[in-house]
Amino acid sequence: EIVLTQSPGTLSLSPGERATLSCRASQSVSSSHLAWSQQKPGQAPRLLIYGASNRATGIPDRFSGSGSGTDFTLTISRLEPEDFAVYYCQQYGSSRTFGQGTKVEIK
Amino acid sequence: EVQLVESGGGLVQPGGSLRLSCVASGFLFSAYEMNWVRQAPGKGLEWASNISSSGTTVKYADSVKGRFTISRDNAKNALYLQMNSLRAEDTGIYFCARVVGSTIWDWGQGTLVTVSS
Numbered sequence: 001e002i003v004l005t006q007s008p009g010t011l012s013l014s015p016g017e018r019a020t021l022s023c024r025a026s027q028s029v030s031s032s033h034l035a036w037s038q039q040k041p042g043q044a045p046r047l048l049i050y051g052a053s054n055r056a057t058g059i060p061d062r063f064s065g066s067g068s069g070t071d072f073t074l075t076i077s078r079l080e081p082e083d084f085a086v087y088y089c090q091q092y093g094s095s096r097t098f099g100q101g102t103k104v105e106i107k
Numbered sequence: 108e109v110q111l112v113e114s115g116g117g118l119v120q121p122g123g124s125l126r127l128s129c130v131a132s133g134f135l136f137s138a139y140e141m142n143w144v145r146q147a148p149g150k151g152l153e154w155a156s157n158i159s160s161s162g163t164t165v166k167y168a169d170s171v172k173g174r175f176t177i178s179r180d181n182a183k184n185a186l187y188l189q190m191n192s193l194r195a196e197d198t199g200i201y202f203c204a205r206v207v208g209s210t211i212w213d214w215g216q217g218t219l220v221t222v223s224s
Contacts, residue, residue, distance in 0.1 A: 035210045044202055044214035045152065056212070088152055092209040095166065096142065096154040 002027055004089050006099035012107040019076040021102045023089035028069050033092045036065055036074045039101075040085045048087075049074060079104070109133040111203045111215030118221045123193050129186040129203030129215055137161075137181035140206040143188045146217075147199040156188065157206070171197075193222045 003026040013019055023034070031052040037045040047056040049065035052072055062077040076083055084106050089099040115127040127143070142157040156167045156177040165177050176189040186203055200217040207213075 033209045037211070039152075044216050045211075046214070047210065047212055050208070050210040050212070090152075090211060092206075095168070096157065096211075098144075098152040098154065101151045 001095055002029060002091055002093050002097055004091060004097055004099035006087075006089060006102045008102060009100075010103045010105060012105050013079055014107045015079050015081055017079050019074075019079055019083070019104055021074040021076075021087055021104075023067075023072040023074070023099050025070045025072075025091065029072075029091045029093060031068050034065075034067070034072050035090050037088050037090065038083075038085050039088065045088065076104075081106075109205065109213045111205065111213060113201065113203050113215045113218040116201065116218030116220045118223065119193055120224050121194060121222055123222070124189070124191045125193065125220060127188040127190065127201055127203075127218055127220075131184045131186065131203075131205070134205070136179075136184040141179060141186045142204040142206060142211060143175075143177060143186075144202045144204050144211070144214075145197075145199045145220075146202070147196070150199070155201070158186070190220070193220075195222050198222045 005024045007022045034052045036049040039045040048059050053065045064075045066073050086101045086103045088101050110132045113129045143155040145153050145155050158165045158177045162179050174192045178187045198221050202217045203215040204211045205213040
């Protein structure tokens with residue numbers, strides 16, 4: 001099973017700042033199988049990025065994904081108030097796994 | 108618009124059983140792999156099980172293998188999760204999810220399962 005480790009656990013930033021979230025895999029992951037989702041309290045997750053770098057339908061261009069192999073990054077260029085949430089990376093290899101999440105909170 | 112609506116959650120005693128359902132609309136249900144993903148209170152997401160579009164291939168996380176059974180009825184646009192021998196650690200929200208390509212693309216709102224005496 002591929003283990004995904006996200007860092008940091010919590011990111012304290014102000015609106016307008018840049019957020020950089022990391023997802024590291026225990027073994028190489030195909031870029032086409034790496035995605036990022038956002039979850040707000042009391043809501044289901046929402047897909048942001050698929051295939052490591054492709055924005056899902058309706059996702060603003062301030063969200064971007066990059067990386068390959070074992071290291072992947074989600075960047076939010078300028079935080080909007082609605083972006084404060086928990087972010088999960090997910091991968092599908094022989095089985096599906098999720099990272100433990102990064103909480104982006106208001107500083 | 109894709110909609111996934113779960114039901115069947117509730118309070119059950121340890122060792123008991125529950126059957127979750129998910130009714131899908133807005134897409135050709137029979138063409139897509141479906142998953143159940145759960146989330147313990149205050150915790151992260153945990154994949155539990157998936158089923159191929161035809162229903163012939165199923166997989167389970169080790170934590171639920173031998174106790175949970177996933178199934179689907181493509182004629183009814185429905186996904187199911189039969190949960191037996193429930194434990195306290197099975198408590199959480201259970202999400203039904205559609206896979207596109209290899210990615211979980213759409214999520215239902217979830218149904219809460221509480222295992223407690």
